[in-house]
Amino acid sequence: MxxxxxxxxxxxxxxxxxxxxxxxxxxxxxxxxxxxxxxxxxxxxxxxxxxxxxxxxxLPLGGAVPEDYRFEGESGPVTLSQMFGTHDTLVTYNWMFGPQRERPCPMCTSLLSAYDGEMPDILQRVAFAVIARSPIEKLAAFKKERGWRHLRLYSSAGNTFNRDYAGEDPDGDDVPAFNVFTRTNGTVRHFWAAEMGPWTADPGQDPRGAPDVMPIWTVLDMTPGGRGSDWYPKLQYDNAPR
Incomplete structure (x- = not known):
């Protein structure tokens, strides 16, 4: 036992x-x-x-990462292994803000806004990187507009990370993805990825993982109206509370 x-x-x-x-x-x-x-x-x-x-x-050991992907960060170039910093675990989130978008995905933005507030605590335990295919200048400009202070943003425009670990078609739509990597004795391995999507959704429900990673849904699930059937976060609201 x-x-x-x-x-x-x-x-x-x-x-x-x-x-x-x-x-x-x-x-x-x-x-x-x-x-x-x-x-x-x-x-x-x-x-x-x-x-x-x-x-x-x-889980047993995952596959070794095939290359030390190079990204553009807010302070210059950085590799995947450098994103770990002093930690042995790295969490990455693929943000749906590719070059074909003028504005980022509202759902991703809602999630990341919540995580920005949690990031000082999260970074005590693990490294965390937000990755998107748009140029880093575009990502950083939205970060400033949104008032994010703690998220670490990286552009994957020059590598195949999104294709390899988010299943993105370079000529298609963005795909959101959580991945967790570990580093032991200099070797970076894939540990876990969120693998629930439209193909795993139950009838009448939006695709979601379990536990749900979005704090907003956890709060709404405790209310009589729940999540609703046709409501989703927006980047801004006309009737924003004061």
Whole structure:
């Protein structure tokens, strides 16, 4: 029995943990029963997320990166191996802002805006690079416009990184992609990539990964209206709150 299975076998049933001591003003007995039923499912979901994360961490060695890709950064040329800095793990996100676009993808921008605020904390644990095919000057100009302070941007216009690790057709549309790389004894290897997309989507749902990487959807999933069926982030709103 693996360590993960041993830990799972000692857990109390979610139903035993789901008798919440919380009570809110005016709630009915019917509401409390339904809420505790939901709480049991939330506990099971948390446990499943932990099992999946442990299985991900236990992946065998991925393939060695075929070349030390050269990018253009905001401070000049940089290679993939240099992006690690002092870390042994590098997370990359392929931003949908290729040269064919005047403005970047609103969904990517929403995600990266959230990550910009988290970046001082993320960079304590791993390196993080945002990669797009547009010239670095175009990427940096939008960063300034958006008020991003901490994201590290790189242009892959002169290499095949997007094709190799995001499955992009150089003459086609942009493809968003998360990838994780490791560096051990000077060798850079691919560790994991997000591989859920339109082909893995369930009926009636937008393509998404699990857990969902966009904080906005996590918040909306806790509300009565949920994500909605026809709403998506925009780069700007006419009725922006003040």
């Amino acid at each position: 693996t360590e993960l299975n041993q830990a799972s076998s000692t857990l109390k049933p979610a139903r035993e943990l789901a008798d919440s001591p919380r009570r809110f003003p005016g709630e009915s007995a019917e509401y409390r029963r339904a809420r505790n039923d939901l709480l049991a499912e939330e506990i099971e979901l948390r446990r499943h997320i932990e099992r999946v994360a442990a299985q991900r961490r236990a």
